[in-house]
Amino acid sequence: METRSARRRSAVARFMGFTDVARACLGPADHGDLESPVVHRHDALEDAAEEEVSDFDIELDSHHRHYAVRKLSGQ
Numbered sequence: 001m002e003t004r005s006a007r008r009r010s011a012v013a014r015f016m017g018f019t020d021v022a023r024a025c026l027g028p029a030d031h032g033d034l035e036s037p038v039v040h041r042h043d044a045l046e047d048a049a050e051e052e053v054s055d056f057d058i059e060l061d062s063h064h065r066h067y068a069v070r071k072l073s074g075q
Contacts, residue, residue, distance in 0.1 A: 023029075042050075056068040 053068075055071055057071055059067055059069050061067065
């Protein structure tokens with residue numbers, strides 16, 4: 001009977017095999033310059049989503065759960 005640690009090792013070995021195949025097909029991962037800041041560019045879909053959620057305030061209840069409340073029209 002196979003032990004739990006042996007199953008875990010075989011799962012890791014199987015996963016590493018997949019990553020080896022991916023690296024062979026796609027090449028090594030490109031990490032770029034880790035010191036440079038991340039540049040995030042908004043597209044039209046993101047701008048539309050931000051406009052849509054701007055009508056809501058985020059509230060926190062006594063159990064620390066977050067929920068959205070639609071803003072009153074005068075705010």
